[in-house]
Amino acid sequence: MRLLDWIVLLGTLGFIVSYGVWKTRGSKDIEGYLKGDNSMKWWTIGLSIMATQASAITFLSTPGQAYEDGMRFVQFYFGLPIAMVIISITVIPIFYRLKVYTAYEFLESRFDLKTRSLAALLFLIQRGLAAGITIYAPAIILSTILGWNLTATNMLIGILVIIYTVSGGTKAVSVTQKQQMAVMMGGMLVAGFMVVRYLPESVSFGDAVAVAGKMGKMNVVDFSFDWNDRYNFWSGMTGGLFLALSYFGTDQSQVARYLGGKSVAESRLGLLFNGLLKIPMQFIILFIGVMVFVFYQFNQPPLFFNESAKDKVYATEFAPEMEALEEQHTVLFNQKQEAVHGLVAALRTDDETAIAAAQAEVQGITDASKVVRNDAKALIAKATPDAETKDTDYVFISFVMKYLPAGLVGLLLAVIFSAAMSSTASELNALASTTVVDIYKRSVKKDKDNFHYLRASRVFTAAWGTLAIIFATYASLLDNLIQAVNIIGSIFYGTILGIFLVAFYVKYIKGHAVFIAALMAEAVVLYCHFYTDIAFLWFNVIGCVAVLVFGAIIQFVMGEKGENLAD
């Protein structure tokens, strides 16, 4: 990294942290600290919601995903706008009427204390682990590419977030997220402009999109139905809707964003703003990935994008084999470059036969290149068994580091840091508010003054932040940790969603029934995890459906006796 990059990176991050601390200084009560005095306007809420969802991995992985798989991932978000409308109509008015600080507080007025505490604990376990991964995932990629110390990178991200989140609470999270979103979108648009500008002079923007289309990357929408296809219109409209409802309706890291709104209208508008802009935003990020793909049709890509992992092979007995693969890769690239220029020329003639012939030639060489790439991955796995052989997360950052000029590299690194900080800040803020409001204030120290709870909120924010850094630091010592965290998340998420679905939509089921149903559902999910081969993503559905079914049966058996006192 050059001096200018350091100035841009540290200047951007320093400004955001200082502005967040200065702008939100002097929170004097828990209302201001946890709900931002209910003063936030809809555009702040909307940007804050988008920034919370967009983690660093969004900006590192999504362009790489488009590079490998094209645009079709955007369909995953098709259910999101519908979820925003449903939550605006049903969830927001109820939360506002009850003046809750957290989503779980609502469960006590609908059911009882034990159900509220159970949901809060499940959230704390799940989100507490996820906060560490939100820091660790970009840190491991940045430290690999830039040669930075992993622990120092973890600590840099974590400490910067702790400073302004502890200082200003919810308002600091939302205020800084406005700047972070500006950095993220500004940086990505500049990167998109640069990649198009770096295409050969003989290749126009239209040619680039046409080439991407002929190479199968402009596959935005697919209406065909296939259970095994993860991303199509139908999976987006059903699975995407289901996930968006649970994430935005029950996860405190998102609920806190719109609970800080000035009114029901501001909160609704914030969510609808996300419903309008989320899909175009994902489209732009994916499209930048597709343009990086086209760029690499005219400029030789690395054989393996995580070059540090590849270089380690050269220190082993497998070095000659890797060298031979690199040579094959170069030969194939030279052939392909000629073929792609031929495809561009054919596209300009509008001659279908010529286009089909050129397309077939490019496809043949692409398939051969894939074989070489797969051989290289297999060789890396053989030579260094601990190495990660998936390199799509490194595609975009590798392009940024190699081709962007001084200053812009710093800006794009600021994008990744901003994304990591914005989602971590929301998580720490949500963990602290749930710990204080749903556990500490409700069940541990009930009769303390406002100042005591404000101080407790700050202490818990710092404690969760420290835990996240420690977790991120030791994450690399455990095998398959990210998958382990995803499994733990899926074990709890379905049950939490089931409890909330009953709370909002099934008035017949009361407190005792839903609590027992939630425990039984959790037991079913744990049984599936330990004694069956069911893929862990299905645990979300199983847990949710189990709460609904068991709840209805138990309520039917219990009859009137099962009604909780709150009713």
Add this chain to the structure above:
Amino acid sequence: MKDTDNKPGEELDKPPFFKSWKSMYWLVLGNLAFLISLFYIITRIYS
């Protein structure tokens, strides 16, 4: 819940751009339909 189901105090929470929330919701859903149609056209043109 209908827009007319608002409790006292919520009548102040009218949308700033349209007469009713229903219109706002239709804007979001209409935008989704427009984007999917646009993406379908892009997919067809460049396939």
